[in-house]
Amino acid sequence: MGAPIAVGTCNWADHTDFYPAELEHGRRQRDKLSFYAQYFPIVEIDTTFYGIPRPQVVEGWVERTPEQFRFNIKAYRSLTGHEREDRIPRKPTAEEERDFMAALEPLRASGKLVAVHYQFPPWLTNRPESREWLLEARDRHPDDLLAIEFRHRSWFDQDAWPATEDLLRELECVYVGVDAPQIGSATAPPLLAITSPRLCIARFHGRNRETWYTSGPTSGDRFNYLYTPAELEEWVPAMRAASDSGVPLHVLLNNNRSNYAVVNAFDFGAILGLGLPRPPEPVIETLRERDGKVPEWVEQAAPVTATPAAAPDVAGEREGGNQLTLSL
Numbered sequence: 001m002g003a004p005i006a007v008g009t010c011n012w013a014d015h016t017d018f019y020p021a022e023l024e025h026g027r028r029q030r031d032k033l034s035f036y037a038q039y040f041p042i043v044e045i046d047t048t049f050y051g052i053p054r055p056q057v058v059e060g061w062v063e064r065t066p067e068q069f070r071f072n073i074k075a076y077r078s079l080t081g082h083e084r085e086d087r088i089p090r091k092p093t094a095e096e097e098r099d100f101m102a103a104l105e106p107l108r109a110s111g112k113l114v115a116v117h118y119q120f121p122p123w124l125t126n127r128p129e130s131r132e133w134l135l136e137a138r139d140r141h142p143d144d145l146l147a148i149e150f151r152h153r154s155w156f157d158q159d160a161w162p163a164t165e166d167l168l169r170e171l172e173c174v175y176v177g178v179d180a181p182q183i184g185s186a187t188a189p190p191l192l193a194i195t196s197p198r199l200c201i202a203r204f205h206g207r208n209r210e211t212w213y214t215s216g217p218t219s220g221d222r223f224n225y226l227y228t229p230a231e232l233e234e235w236v237p238a239m240r241a242a243s244d245s246g247v248p249l250h251v252l253l254n255n256n257r258s259n260y261a262v263v264n265a266f267d268f269g270a271i272l273g274l275g276l277p278r279p280p281e282p283v284i285e286t287l288r289e290r291d292g293k294v295p296e297w298v299e300q301a302a303p304v305t306a307t308p309a310a311a312p313d314v315a316g317e318r319e320g321g322n323q324l325t326l327s328l
Helices: 025-037 055-063 095-111 128-140 161-170 229-233 236-244 260-271 283-291 296-300
Strands: 005-010 041-046 070-072 115-117 145-149 175-178 191-193 200-204 249-253 325-328
Touching: 005 128, 005 260, 041 249, 055 095, 070 095, 115 175, 128 145, 161 175, 175 191, 191 236, 200 236, 229 260, 236 249, 249 260, 260 283, 283 325
Parallel strands: 005 041, 005 249, 041 070, 070 115, 115 145, 145 175, 175 200, 200 249
Antiparallel strands: 191 325
């Protein structure tokens, strides 16, 4: 039996056609996270990329999720080089570092924090000064599990990947494999690599080539894509190989237009046999519109309960699995 696999989405607040109508307005919107946690065991907090929440806000997230629920959290944008002055990435201020680290404390104290996700921008290409950003992130989080996502092909092409992989292993960081449009240089090839025995991550941005290099009012405009089951199944052999090697896996959907991320998370739950609950009716309707019928697994799924399946335990070291690279 392989290591556990957990499926979730990258944020919870933006999904439409998923939550009951009473959670869409006013103070009841805060209950969206509790509703989400009835269906999925993990979520990636992405709002922290755009702004740093007060610790009291994070404490609320902890309180509104069951004990076995887990979080990954995205690093604030200045910590990853997204903030630029005269086109040069600026270093984070002492206050930004302090406030972000303070926001992590409630997650750490609750035992619900799994990984801190550093998504580096396309302009941090494979150069010595860019690698310094990785070293600084590692020094900033001596006791946290770090997940690293690259957005430029220079980390992979012209035989660069073996050195990139070795660097991540040396720093004990998790490589974030991505499914994204294969167009231009500001992307990454579809591969899953285990660079830490503690965790492996696959993250799905959609395959909309028309919007990958555009920006709209919301991130959903850029990640406007609903995967078919056949497209998701392309990743399954690599995912099973990672799990069979003894490394827990997070599968995170970032195609956050409408309810697409939620629909594809349920797809993965069925494909991987994770036993997720029966989806809400709006999700079933999207499945029917996409497939022309309701998938058989929907009728076989059990109704939702207040206690979802537990997320993978990555607290301890695991044997093996740290030399696996799978190209799709």
